[in-house]
Amino acid sequence: MTNNAFNAIREGLEDAIAYTEGDKRRGKTRKVMIEEVDVVALRRMLKLTQKQFAKIFGVSLATLRNWEQGRRRPEGPAMVLLNVIKHEPEAVLRALGFKAA
Numbered sequence: 001m002t003n004n005a006f007n008a009i010r011e012g013l014e015d016a017i018a019y020t021e022g023d024k025r026r027g028k029t030r031k032v033m034i035e036e037v038d039v040v041a042l043r044r045m046l047k048l049t050q051k052q053f054a055k056i057f058g059v060s061l062a063t064l065r066n067w068e069q070g071r072r073r074p075e076g077p078a079m080v081l082l083n084v085i086k087h088e089p090e091a092v093l094r095a096l097g098f099k100a101a
Helices: 003-020 039-045 050-057 061-068 076-087 089-095
Strands: none
Touching (some): 039 061, 050 061, 076 089
16 A cells, blocks of 8 residues: 555544544535435336335335335435345346346
8 A cells, every 4th residue: 555545544534533533624514415205116127026126126015005005114324225226126026037028
């Protein structure tokens, strides 16, 4: 590793530590807004049953049903995955070893 790379990493870590200790002049925060996904519409667009969707994308059937019936909302990584599925379903299915419909 070059000295420049090392120094840049060190400065970034020092900024992160200072920021967490209250020095808001150092470091930057970014808030990422993740689009809500209509899970029912997404599943229907893919022409999958609830059971198929849950199995393919690694979500429990109960969780999927809770999302679809509005009892729960997908959060964090689940919402990110749903957005990727919505915008690039063929890529996700290929990555998981399934043939796109």
